Amino acid sequence: MNRREFAKLLGLSATALSGIPLGVTRAVGQTKGGTLNTIIQPEPPILVTALNQQQPTLTLGGKIYESLLRYGSDLKPLPGLAESWTVSPDGLVYTFKLFPGITFHDGKPLTSEDVVFSVTKVLVETHARARGTFLRIDKAEAPDPLTVVFTLKAPFAPFLNSFDCTTAPIVPKHIYDGTDFRKNPANAQAIGSGPFKLKEWVKGSHVHLVKHEGYYRKGEPHLDEIIYRVIPDGASRAVALEQGKVQLTQWTDVELFDVARLSKLPNVEMTTKGYEFFAPHFWLEFNLRVKPMDDKRFRQAVMFAVDRKALLQRVFFNLGKVATGPVSSKTRFYEKDVKQYDYSLDKAKALLDEMGLKPGADGKRVTIKFLVPPYGEIWQRSAEYFKQSLGRVGIDLQLENLDLAGWAERTSNWNYEMTCNLLYQFGDPALGVSRSYITANIRKGILFSNIAGYSNPEVDRLFEEAAVATSDAKRQELYTAVQKIVVEEVPIAWMVEQDFPNFIDKRLKNVITTGIGVHETFGAVTLG
Amino acid sequence: MSTLKSFLRHPTGMIGLIVLLTVVILAVTAPWLFPDDPWDMVGAPFQPPLSEGLWLGSDMLGRDVAAGIAHGARISLIIGVISTLTSLVIGVTIGAIAGYFGGKVDEVMMRITELFQTIPGFILAILLVATIGPKISNIIFAIGIVSWPPLARLTRAEFMRLRGREFVQAAVCQGQHPLTVVLRRILPNAISPIIVTGSLAVASAILIESALSFMGLGDPNLMSWGFMIGAARTVIRQAWWMSVFPGLAILLTVLAINLVGEGLNDTLNPRISRKR
Numbered sequence: 085m086n087r088r089e090f091a092k093l094l095g096l097s098a099t100a101l102s103g104i105p106l107g108v109t110r111a112v113g114q115t116k117g118g119t120l121n122t123i124i125q126p127e128p129p130i131l132v133t134a135l136n137q138q139q140p141t142l143t144l145g146g147k148i149y150e151s152l153l154r155y156g157s158d159l160k161p162l163p164g165l166a167e168s169w170t171v172s173p174d175g176l177v178y179t180f181k182l183f184p185g186i187t188f189h190d191g192k193p194l195t196s197e198d199v200v201f202s203v204t205k206v207l208v209e210t211h212a213r214a215r216g217t218f219l220r221i222d223k224a225e226a227p228d229p230l231t232v233v234f235t236l237k238a239p240f241a242p243f244l245n246s247f248d249c250t251t252a253p254i255v256p257k258h259i260y261d262g263t264d265f266r267k268n269p270a271n272a273q274a275i276g277s278g279p280f281k282l283k284e285w286v287k288g289s290h291v292h293l294v295k296h297e298g299y300y301r302k303g304e305p306h307l308d309e310i311i312y313r314v315i316p317d318g319a320s321r322a323v324a325l326e327q328g329k330v331q332l333t334q335w336t337d338v339e340l341f342d343v344a345r346l347s348k349l350p351n352v353e354m355t356t357k358g359y360e361f362f363a364p365h366f367w368l369e370f371n372l373r374v375k376p377m378d379d380k381r382f383r384q385a386v387m388f389a390v391d392r393k394a395l396l397q398r399v400f401f402n403l404g405k406v407a408t409g410p411v412s413s414k415t416r417f418y419e420k421d422v423k424q425y426d427y428s429l430d431k432a433k434a435l436l437d438e439m440g441l442k443p444g445a446d447g448k449r450v451t452i453k454f455l456v457p458p459y460g461e462i463w464q465r466s467a468e469y470f471k472q473s474l475g476r477v478g479i480d481l482q483l484e485n486l487d488l489a490g491w492a493e494r495t496s497n498w499n500y501e502m503t504c505n506l507l508y509q510f511g512d513p514a515l516g517v518s519r520s521y522i523t524a525n526i527r528k529g530i531l532f533s534n535i536a537g538y539s540n541p542e543v544d545r546l547f548e549e550a551a552v553a554t555s556d557a558k559r560q561e562l563y564t565a566v567q568k569i570v571v572e573e574v575p576i577a578w579m580v581e582q583d584f585p586n587f588i589d590k591r592l593k594n595v596i597t598t599g600i601g602v603h604e605t606f607g608a609v610t611l612g
Numbered sequence: 613m614s615t616l617k618s619f620l621r622h623p624t625g626m627i628g629l630i631v632l633l634t635v636v637i638l639a640v641t642a643p644w645l646f647p648d649d650p651w652d653m654v655g656a657p658f659q660p661p662l663s664e665g666l667w668l669g670s671d672m673l674g675r676d677v678a679a680g681i682a683h684g685a686r687i688s689l690i691i692g693v694i695s696t697l698t699s700l701v702i703g704v705t706i707g708a709i710a711g712y713f714g715g716k717v718d719e720v721m722m723r724i725t726e727l728f729q730t731i732p733g734f735i736l737a738i739l740l741v742a743t744i745g746p747k748i749s750n751i752i753f754a755i756g757i758v759s760w761p762p763l764a765r766l767t768r769a770e771f772m773r774l775r776g777r778e779f780v781q782a783a784v785c786q787g788q789h790p791l792t793v794v795l796r797r798i799l800p801n802a803i804s805p806i807i808v809t810g811s812l813a814v815a816s817a818i819l820i821e822s823a824l825s826f827m828g829l830g831d832p833n834l835m836s837w838g839f840m841i842g843a844a845r846t847v848i849r850q851a852w853w854m855s856v857f858p859g860l861a862i863l864l865t866v867l868a869i870n871l872v873g874e875g876l877n878d879t880l881n882p883r884i885s886r887k888r
Contacts, residue, residue, distance in 0.1 A: 341846045398657050398673050456832060461846060464828065469673060471833075472651050483832035485746045 117308045118611035120592070122332040123321055124291060124312035131274040131282060131291070133253040134202065135210050135266055142250045143334060144312055146603035147293055148189075149253035149276035152180050152199065152232075153244070155599045157360050159416050159511045161244055162598065165194070165254060165277070166232075175239030175554035180232045187298040188256045189273075189281040196226035201257040203234075206265055213510065217246045239552045241559055242512035248361060248600050249278075251510070279305035279607035288314060304607035322346060331589035331611070334602040340401045340462065343585045353590055356403060356583035358601020363412035363509040363516070364584075366404075368470065368577035372537045374501050376450055381435045383574035387425035388432035389477045390470065396580050399465045403585060407578035409571040410517050412509050414581065417550075417563040422571040432477045441478075449478035455494060455503040456485050466504055466579075496531040506582065507532060511599070513563055514551035521570060522547050538575035618879040625875015631868035635861075639685035646679035650835040654679075661853050669853040671843065677854060681861050684837040688865065691752055691821045691836075692814040698756030699817075700810050703763025708794055710764070711771025722768070725761045733758035737820055741829045748831045751824060755817045766809055770802035804880035811873040815866045822862050837862050 124144055130136050133145035152166040161169070166180040186194040204224045207214040220243070223235040236243060246252060254277060259270045274282045279301070280293035291312040295305055313330065315321045318339045324330045325338065328351060338346055347354040368386065370377040377383065392406045411418045441449040456467040464485075471481040481502065486494065494500050509516030519525050519532065523539040543566055550562035586602060588595050594608040619625055638645075648654060653674040654665070661669040661677075668677040710721035728736075740754035774780055775798070783797045824830055825838030826845075837858040844854030878884045 339846065341850075345849065458828075464832075465673065465843070467832070468651060469653075472649075472653055472673075475649070475651075485828065485832050487742060 116306055116610075118306075120307050120310045120332065120606070120609065120611060121330045122310065122312055122334070123315050123324070123330050123337045125315060125321065125337060127288065127314045127316075130271060131285070132255070132271050133250065134206050134255050135271065137211060137213065137250065139335060142603055144291060144293075145253065145274070145276075146249045146278070146600070147280040147310060147606055148274050148278045148282060149249055149255070150278045150605055151247050151249045151252045151254060152182075153247040154604065155245070155248055155361055155511060157357060157599045159245065159360060159599050161247070164247065164249070165199075166247075169244075171244065171554075173554070175241065175552070176236050178234045178236070178243060180234075182230045182232070183300050184230060186277055186300040188277050189275045189296055190256070190259075191298065192256065192258055193229075194254065194256070194277045195229040196232040197229070198257045199232045199254055200224045200226050201261060202254045203252060206255055206260060207252060210265055211251070213515070214246065214251050217243060217251070217515070239554055240514070241551060241553060242514040245510075245512045245515065248511070248603075249605070250361075250600065250603055279605050280307075280310055283309070290314060299607065301607055305605075306608065306610040307606065310606065318342075325349070325352065325587055328589070331592055332595060332602070333585070333587040335584050338585055338587055340403055340585075343401055343403060346587060347585075349587075351590055352587045355586050355588065355596055358586060358596035358599070359584055360414045360599035361511045361601075363414045363511075364506050364582045365407060365410075365412050365509060365578065366400075366466075366506045366580040366582050367407070367504065368579060369495070369500075369503045369505045370536055370576070371498060371501050372575060373498065376439065376441060377452075377501070379439055380573050381439050382441070383577060384425070385432040385435040385477065386474065386479070386577050387574055388428045388435070389479070390473045390577070390579070391427040392579055393427070395466065395469050395473075399462055399469055400580055400582060403583040405581045405583070407581045409567050409578060410521065410576070411513055411563065411567060412581050415509050415511060415513070415516075416556075417513050417560055419564040419567040421564075422568050429477055436477060436479075443478045447478055448480045451480040451482060453501045454481040454483050455491055455500045456483050457491050457504060458486060458488050459506075463504065470504070492531050495535055496529050496533075498528060498535060498537065504579075514547070518547040518551065521575060536575050538573075540569065540573065543569055615879050619875055622875040622878055624871045625878070628868040628871025628873075628875060631864055632872055635685050635865050635868065636689065638682050639689050642679075642682035642686055646676065646682050648676075648679065650679040650683040651675060652679075658847075658851050660851075661857075668857045669851070671840070671851070671854050672847055677840070677857055680835050680840050681837065681857055683835045684840060684858065685861065685865075687748075687834050687836045688818045688821060688862075691748070691755065692818040692869075695752045695755035695759070695817045695821075696810055696813045698752060699760040699763060699813060700806070702756065703760035704767045704799075704806065706760070707764040707767025707769075708771055708799070711768040712775060712790065712794055712798070714772070714775070718768070721764075725764050728758070729761045734820060734823065737824060738827070738829060741824055746824075746829050746831055748834060751821060751829075751831060754824075755820050758820070759813050759817060763806065763809060763813070766805055767802065770805060771798055774798045774801055805877075808873055808877040808880060811869060811876055815869040815873070818862065818866055818869070 124140050126140060128138060128141040128144060130141060131145050131148060133142055133149050151164050153164045154162040156162055165182055165186060167183045169180045171178055182196060188194055203218050204221060208218050220236050220240050221234050222237040225233045227233060256275055259275060260268060279296050279299045281296045283294045284292040293310040295308050299305060315324060321337050322342050325333055325346060326349060370383060372378050396402060396404055396406055405413060408420060409422050436449055443449050454467060457463050467483050471483060474481055495503055520534055521538055521543055522534060523544050525534040526537055527533040546562050546566035550559050553559045553562060586596060591612045593610045593612060598604055654676050655670045655674045657670060657672050657674045659666050659670040663669060666676055670676055706721050710718040737754045737758045740757060741751055744750045780793060780797050783793050822838030825836045826842035828842060830836050830839045840858040841855045848855055
């Protein structure tokens with residue numbers, strides 16, 4: 085312990101002592117105050133989550149901007165800014181009741197007008213993912229300051245899953261109304277209604293958040309301040325955690341190869357919880373327009389030929405689960421009773437033989453170009469793994485490395501044969517899954533659309549009906565049916581449900597409480 | 613013959629030659645020593661050296677490090693030699709034209725050379741490979757492009773020195789074609805320093821290729837030493853052998869080529885050679 089840490093400890097115990105006579109801290113068994121040091125990387129360009137949805141922006145902005153709802157790790161809605169909500173039986177009218185006494189960081193009250201403005205004016209213009217959902221709103225009304233009523237053009241079941249802080253952050257109408265949102269000078273101050281407000285942002289060094297005194301949840305936030313430190317180098321981030329200079333890491337702050345080693349540190353706990361809403365799904369992408377990938381038997385052979393358990397262990401350092409189909413097992417409507425593709429080279433070879441793809445003199449049946457996405461280590465190793473695995477059944481992959489722009493351009497314009505990809509599921513199959521399979525989403529030039537070119541009218545129908553069905557039981561039935569078909573046809577070879585590690589100092593409590601994980605407000609977080 | 617004898621008596625040059633020959637033999641016999649593809653996952657991952665069937669251990673995917681080094685030797689040597697030949701062709705041609713004709717031609721040629729000399733070679737190589745794509749032919753081309761200027765300057769200097777000699781002027785007076793003068797009269801007399809510099813260029817080509825592969829700009833379908841170190845970088849605390857052995861391979865090969873180059877310099881340079 086150095087002198088500064090000792091001084092800090094003295095300071096902390098002083099606050100704790102002064103708390104005793106007042107009978108506050110001890111009475112509720114929680115410690116008030118304290119500073120949370122954590123990491124943000126890479127440094128976000130802006131903190132306004134309504135305008136930018138890059139990962140670091142969302143992680144940091146989740147403390148500044150709140151939305152109507154939160155979601156548990158089962159992805160069921162929980163109260164956020166909205167205290168309660170109702171859905172009409174026909175699935176068209178959603179009514180939200182706000183908590184009383186919500187204020188923005190500048191002291192002005194947050195009312196239903198701000199919600200209507202944020203959803204129907206700002207987000208539909210600035211947030212691609214939110215736009216798809218909120219354009220379905222026919223009417224948005226604010227009958228009184230605490231009530232918001234959305235009437236949809238047609239039922240859309242995942243509507244209620246679109247009010248987390250990363251999809252629908254509420255911004256102040258009195259600041260943004262009638263302005264150019266992206267150029268508004270107030271963007272630098274990032275005024276939201278979350279439990280923490282921006283005090284100082286030293287570019288290249290840190291972002292300093294302090295307690296929002298007027299926060300509507302009594303007693304929250306417990307922490308006095310949060311400091312997000314910009315540490316671009318992976319090794320330095322690991323050292324910062326080892327030395328206790330930061331008490332929390334998220335996403336890829338700790339590189340995967342370091343996870344096992346750092347998990348043994350005595351002062352921190354590692355959890356992969358809190359990514360249920362995102363549920364990243366890693367897969368092999370085919371271009372179904374290219375022979376022989378248009379044949380279902382070829383794609384099934386690929387599924388049989390890759391030992392996905394070994395891939396998970398060797399490349400992903402066991403952080404994740406083997407994926408069994410299009411829907412992540414972490415999310416709702418997952419169906420596990422689908423066709424299983426156990427690792428079997430014999431089955432793969434039999435399917436390829438049946439197709440008439442016989443091995444040539446050199447043992448190769450077919451040569452396919454594989455674009456390696458330039459996202460780093462794991463992607464490169466996975467590509468090598470696929471090359472070797474498929475090589476064993478006579479499918480010769482020729483790897484091609486590209487830069488990020490080149491890869492995005494080639495894949496989104498269908499100028500590829502095989503590649504791999506990672507997509508988030510966003511809490512509902514209608515938001516994060518169907519986009520990769522439905523015919524209507526075969527859109528040239530758009531990266532996370534149905535780039536494989538898969539088209540099956542029955543699949544289209546099931547996804548469409550499931551999106552508008554109003555009962556969960558009915559939706560489950562439809563999604564089960566569609567998962568069975570899609571897993572049989574393998575338009576995409578699902579590999580791994582990737583996990584990300586959070587390292588949390590053991591003195592911190594209530595960090596990962598929901599399916600949004602580290603993007604939550606942190607109002608309830610305490611430093612004991 | 614006397615040159616060969618002189619070289620054989622050169623102690624460090626001989627050490628270099630022996631090491632280099634070992635690497636060449638390793639490269640040539642790799643398909644027999646390690647018949648499997650070096651990318652094959654032959655064993656459990658992260659096996660330390662001297663594990664069963666894995667003399668130098670295995671990497672994170674269970675690939676044999678020894679097989680990688682043997683097959684990597686082929687790639688390193690091929691790239692080293694061919695890219696040096698490429699730069700020799702460019703450098704000697706430009707240097708010879710500049711040195712032989714002099715005047716305006718020399719001016720233009722040297723300005724072009726300077727243009728290339730002012731750009732840091734490795735940065736230009738990265739840029740070229742990143743732009744035209746990481747394929748072995750492109751990598752050879754990129755290394756050739758960045759390493760010819762010193763050869764051009766050297767050749768030019770030699771040609772300017774020999775251009776005024778009587779035997780050259782005699783050949784010109786006899787009406788011999790300039791090409792004949794250049795190739796048959798001047799070049800043979802200028803070749804020794806070019807050979808020495810060229811041999812050292814092989815070493816630097818191997819280093820550039822390793823550095824490119826380390827940065828992930830190697831040909832992803834070919835096993836190379838730089839790639840092995842690059843892939844091992846992240847797990848160096850768990851598996852030192854993954855980076856140490858290919859690192860040693862690069863060190864020994866480059867050192868050997870340098871020793872051979874120095875030996876050649878000493879034997880081909882009559883002043884030093886005669887002193888022995």
